[in-house]
Amino acid sequence: MSLAxxxxxxxxxxxxxLAELAELERAVFDVDPWTPEMxxxxxxxxxxxHYLVALSGGRVVGxxxxxxxxxxxxxxxxxxHPGHRGHGLGAQLMVAxxxxxxxxxxxxxxxxVRTENRAARALYTRLGFVDVALRRNYYQPSGxxxxxxxxxxxxxxxxxxxxxxxxxxxxxxxSxxxxxxxSxxxxxxxxxxxxxxxxxxxxxxxxxxxRAEWRTAAEGAP
Numbered sequence: 001m002s003l004a005x006x007x008x009x010x011x012x013x014x015x016x017x018l019a020e021l022a023e024l025e026r027a028v029f030d031v032d033p034w035t036p037e038m039x040x041x042x043x044x045x046x047x048x049x050h051y052l053v054a055l056s057g058g059r060v061v062g063x064x065x066x067x068x069x070x071x072x073x074x075x076x077x078x079x080x081h082p083g084h085r086g087h088g089l090g091a092q093l094m095v096a097x098x099x100x101x102x103x104x105x106x107x108x109x110x111x112x113v114r115t116e117n118r119a120a121r122a123l124y125t126r127l128g129f130v131d132v133a134l135r136r137n138y139y140q141p142s143g144x145x146x147x148x149x150x151x152x153x154x155x156x157x158x159x160x161x162x163x164x165x166x167x168x169x170x171x172x173x174x175s176x177x178x179x180x181x182x183s184x185x186x187x188x189x190x191x192x193x194x195x196x197x198x199x200x201x202x203x204x205x206x207x208x209x210x211r212a213e214w215r216t217a218a219e220g221a222p
Contacts, residue, residue, distance in 0.1 A: 008061060008089060010096055013051035015043065020060045021053065028079040032139045042076065049076070050100050054089055064093035066100055073101035073154070075111035078120075088170045091123055095167050098127065101154060102163075108152035112138060115145045124149050128162060 013021070022036040042049055042065060054062030061084045065076035075097060080090045101109050112135065113120050129149040138146035153159065 008054050008056045008084070008092075010052050010054055010092065013043070013053050013063065013065075015040075017053050017060055017063075018043075021063055024060055024063070024081060025079060027082060031142045032144065034077065050097065050104075051076075052093060052096055054080070054084075054093065056084070062089050062093055064097055066097040068101055068104045068106055071105055071107040071155075073098075073104070073106035073109040075109065090120070091127075091166065091170055094123065094127055095163050095170070098151075098154060098163055102160065105155070107155045108150055109154050110148060110150040112146040112148055114139065115147055121147065121149070124151075127151065127166060128154070128159060 018036060018039050021039060022034070025033045025039075042051065045067070048069060049065060049067055051065040052063065053060050061081040062079060064078040067074045067076050075094070078090055078093055078097075080093075098109060109129075110132075111124065111129065113124065115134070128151040130151070131147050132150045133148040135146045135148060137143045151159075
């Protein structure tokens with residue numbers, strides 16, 4: 001399996017992930033979340049669907065789904081645990097889905113996104129998506145509006161290179177994050193060693209002072 005953000009693995013969605021995924025869905029989308037039955041329905045579509053989960057320590061921390069019919073692909077959903085946002089996991093999932101869409105021969109890919117979700121729209125724009133329509137009251141029961149975005153063509157060498165560049169940038173970010181984590185761990189280890197050294201020196205000094213005081217007392221005794 002391919003690695004996403006540090007410590008996170010992308011894997012195919014299986015039925016045994018669904019209970020945990022439905023719980024995460026409610027944490028990610030507190031308004032208009034998908035129901036467990038909707039996820040079951042998606043898996044029941046068979047080969048026309050491609051769903052991934054992101055696992056960290058065996059726990060589902062992200063997920064994404066793709067539908068492909070003939071040469072048209074559609075991003076069904078993308079979600080990332082609030083505690084794992086900001087590390088490129090959503091982008092990793094999107095790149096994986098778009099590569100799968102290309103592998104299946106799709107020439108274009110569409111999606112809907114809430115009009116107020118600026119972070120998601122910025123990500124989709126970086127991946128070549130543009131606004132093509134506005135759907136009023138798309139999300140139910142809240143009545144939220146959605147932009148329809150589409151990337152085309154996605155079956156060209158140029159678009160493949162764009163995805164490769166996005167993946168390389170994410171890998172570089174992951175490497176930098178790991179290096180920073182290792183550096184922080186080393187600094188903490190050094191601080192702990194220095195603190196232990198200082199504590200040992202303080203105890204030794206205290207012991208020397210106690211011995212000196214005892215000798216002075218002993219010498220002054222009649």
